[in-house]
Amino acid sequence: MDFSYESLLKSAMEKVPKREGSGKRFKVPQVVVEAQGAKTVIKNMAEVASGLRREPEQVGRFIAKEMAAPGSIQNGTFVLQAKASKEMLQRKLEDYIKNFVYCRVCGEPDTKLEKDDRIVFIRCEACGARSAAKPV
Numbered sequence: 001m002d003f004s005y006e007s008l009l010k011s012a013m014e015k016v017p018k019r020e021g022s023g024k025r026f027k028v029p030q031v032v033v034e035a036q037g038a039k040t041v042i043k044n045m046a047e048v049a050s051g052l053r054r055e056p057e058q059v060g061r062f063i064a065k066e067m068a069a070p071g072s073i074q075n076g077t078f079v080l081q082a083k084a085s086k087e088m089l090q091r092k093l094e095d096y097i098k099n100f101v102y103c104r105v106c107g108e109p110d111t112k113l114e115k116d117d118r119i120v121f122i123r124c125e126a127c128g129a130r131s132a133a134k135p136v
């Protein structure tokens with residue numbers, strides 16, 4: 001056990017209940033990546049996307065576009081037709097989260113995407129704000 005001030009502070013902070021009482025604190029999902037020859041597979045894409053409450057196809061499309069390589073969802077995994085490191089894919093996922101998950105106004109991740117004509121909006125369930133996301 002570590003009783004340093006910082007770890008005590010940290011554990012005290014972890015006990016603070018969250019506003020909605022869900023107790024679930026948002027954690028950026030970590031991609032599990034496997035290189036397969038010239039391809040790279042994100043093995044836990046279904047899980048990553050459901051943690052963000054997004055469709056795997058949409059997250060995959062963003063990553064493929066950012067990586068400038070074709071990609072597809074196959075049985076809950078994401079197959080990118082290019083070589084990429086875990087760090088690189090993780091960074092793209094974090095870019096996705098910044099663009100499409102966090103509310104622009106309050107910064108909470110409890111958001112939904114709404115499509116209006118060709119514009120995608122992020123609707124925040126915490127503060128009700130609606131802001132335009134970068135188009136995919």
Ligand SMILES: [Zn+2]
Pocket residue numbers: 103104105106107108124125126127128129
């Ligand atoms: Zn908000």
